[in-house]
Amino acid sequence: MTDSTESRRPRASATAKRQRLAAATARVLHEQGVERTTIADIARAADVPAGNVYYYFKTKDELVEAALEEHTAHLNALTDRLDRLPDPRERLKGLITEWVAQRESTARYGCPTGTLATEIDKREGGLDAAAGRVIRQLLDWVEQQYRLLDAPDPAGRALALVGAYQGMSLLSNALRDPEIMTREGARLLRELDAPS
Template sequence: MAAAARVLHEQGVERTTLADIAREADVPVGNVYYYFKTKDELVQAALSEHTAHLDELTGRLDRLPDPRDRLKALVRAWVEQRDTAARYGCPTGTLAAELGKRTDGTLDTEAGAVIRRLLDWAAHQFRELELSGANDGKNGGTADAADPDDLALTLVAGYQGMSLLANALRDPDVMTREGARLLGWLDSLR
């Protein structure tokens, strides 16, 4: 599954073959055919891998005591992947965009569900930020005035945009600069 996720990210769905996955996984191609009869099954496996990676990342971030620190650590994790983003784009975002152009299934919806999972996690962090700020008297009203779902959308859209531009321009510094801008934005929410 990890090999499928990597190869699909690097080559795209249409250019990837089962043999490519077998080569990346260092297994005979028959093994891949045994577990995955179609390319769509490989895409589903890659989406499961993206979900597992997201769950692992957010699980680690959830150990941080402050929701703002969790959100900022998420942005830093994105920036750490700047070279990969500049080369291939966001793993889930590029897959979702590619699948969205197909008319032959529901895989685009499944890719959207992974992104929705990230949006929901981020919105939960903004809700906690809003509650903690409202309870300690330090909230200047900014987080109270904004809907947590909208803030999450702004954050994830910022990531998708910087990832797409870093890839289109082949410039990892886009991730660094825009990541710093997102960190500043998170600090401005009081």
């Protein structure tokens, strides 16, 4: 038995609506934070009736999980794109360039994953582990690039690079100064070009 076109269309529409809600959730949580965000805010951002949100997500924690899935999907798309570059050093430079390109948003709202991880760490429910997995995935990818470069202590270098990003994101946000991202990004690029 096969699905008819008519029976597939509602499922595709439901999947698209759920995806739209997840993307809106990630964006609104980044801009407003978990505690300040309401279901109505998310529904408005996704352009769906508020009651529809509950059809796809029963609790606010499920919405936070959906936002973390969005962050994972964004990270996967970014690293897949960077993996097409032939050289691991160029991949790392591409990552830094991507971070700097987001400087205006970062200055206003902070790092999307980092700020969410910090906020949900203070809540009950175990979502902090899910946020940690997204950050761990980034660390592992960066470490792999350093391994491919035969750099000494690739895990330590990965931690330093991702930590530098989190630090420059925090300072850029706290001081509302996107140029911190520009200056620190340029410094990180110079360090990558320096002989080991």
